[in-house]
Amino acid sequence: MRAGDVSTMNLKGRIAIVTGASSGIGAATALALAGSGCRLAIAARRHAELDRVAARCRELGSECISIRTDVRIREDCIELVRRATTELGPPDILVNNAGFAIFDTIADASPDDIRSMLDTNYLGAVNCVQAVLPGMLERGRGTIVNVASIVGIMGFAGMGAYCATKFALLGFTEALRDEVIDRGIRVSAVCPGTTDTEFFVTAQKGKAPAAERLILAVPPARVARAVMRAIRGGKARIIVPWPAGAYMRFKEIFPVTAHWLMRKTSELVERAGR
Numbered sequence: 183m184r185a186g187d188v189s190t191m192n193l194k195g196r197i198a199i200v201t202g203a204s205s206g207i208g209a210a211t212a213l214a215l216a217g218s219g220c221r222l223a224i225a226a227r228r229h230a231e232l233d234r235v236a237a238r239c240r241e242l243g244s245e246c247i248s249i250r251t252d253v254r255i256r257e258d259c260i261e262l263v264r265r266a267t268t269e270l271g272p273p274d275i276l277v278n279n280a281g282f283a284i285f286d287t288i289a290d291a292s293p294d295d296i297r298s299m300l301d302t303n304y305l306g307a308v309n310c311v312q313a314v315l316p317g318m319l320e321r322g323r324g325t326i327v328n329v330a331s332i333v334g335i336m337g338f339a340g341m342g343a344y345c346a347t348k349f350a351l352l353g354f355t356e357a358l359r360d361e362v363i364d365r366g367i368r369v370s371a372v373c374p375g376t377t378d379t380e381f382f383v384t385a386q387k388g389k390a391p392a393a394e395r396l397i398l399a400v401p402p403a404r405v406a407r408a409v410m411r412a413i414r415g416g417k418a419r420i421i422v423p424w425p426a427g428a429y430m431r432f433k434e435i436f437p438v439t440a441h442w443l444m445r446k447t448s449e450l451v452e453r454a455g456r
């Protein structure tokens with residue numbers, strides 16, 4: 183599977199690691215990969231939830247092992263790749279999806295929350311990439327998909343510290359892609375807009391930004407389909423759903439107007455008391 187034949191990639195028998203697979207987008211991605219015939223190592227901290235997802239993957243005919251992992255801990259990520267390799271074989275695919283947010287203004291955000299988001303959303307992905315990359319480089323093949331966010335393309339008021347983790351992840355993803363693209367390894371970012379998952383239970387412990395309440399949430403299975411497209415097609419960046427993609431393209435061309443519109447919309451929403 184050199185870079186050139188990724189677009190027609192048959193996933194049957196491929197070995198995939200998915201982090202943050204105990205719920206939401208990660209669980210939906212694990213199920214999609216299982217349905218495509220992949221052999222899976224799924225990772226997260228909540229073991230009971232992870233085991234339930236693994237059981238559903240096995241029902242789909244996939245060999246699936248669950249490995250308790252805290253992506254903030256480098257040794258956990260090394261152990262995740264080691265066990266996946268020993269029990270399944272050398273990983274072909276890594277989906278870095280583990281992440282969380284606590285929404286707050288910069289003035290009010292707790293330093294511990296800021297550090298914990300960075301440790302998980304950015305450095306967690308770095309830990310997993312560094313654990314899997316030497317083997318992929320040696321084999322001259324592999325696919326890495328990082329689940330970022332539209333808030334890694336445009337900063338949204340009320341969630342600045344979270345945005346920063348996703349901006350970091352996108353910069354890392356672009357640089358990594360250029361470093362390894364000629365060595366048989368594809369690197370992609372999937373940037374979801376609002377997705378209907380447990381994410382908001384934690385995120386809204388802080389103050390939800392007003393404009394965010396206007397955005398219609400998509401189901402996690404829709405984001406999982408985008409991850410599958412990234413794995414199969416190797417595209418640099420996929421934004422889902424398409425209206426979010428359209429707004430991000432508008433923002434990249436007219437950043438001042440895009441931010442002004444977002445501020446005005448948020449003011450209107452706040453005033454309407456939604």
Ligand SMILES: NC(=O)c1ccc[n+]([C@@H]2O[C@H](COP(=O)([O-])OP(=O)(O)OC[C@H]3O[C@@H](n4cnc5c(N)ncnc54)[C@H](OP(=O)(O)O)[C@@H]3O)[C@@H](O)[C@H]2O)c1
Nearest residue numbers: 202204205206207226227228252253280281376377379381
């Ligand atoms: N929902 C949205 O609107 C949205 C939009 C854009 C991007 N995203 C991104 O999508 C990804 C998945 O989020 P989701 O919406 O599916 O939320 P979710 O249902 O809360 O899933 C988050 C996953 O990350 C795992 N996780 C969190 N901290 C971890 C750690 N330290 N080590 C290992 N796993 C960890 C959680 O598992 P454990 O708690 O069991 O460890 C869980 O499986 C995140 O990166 C998020 O930033 C979400």
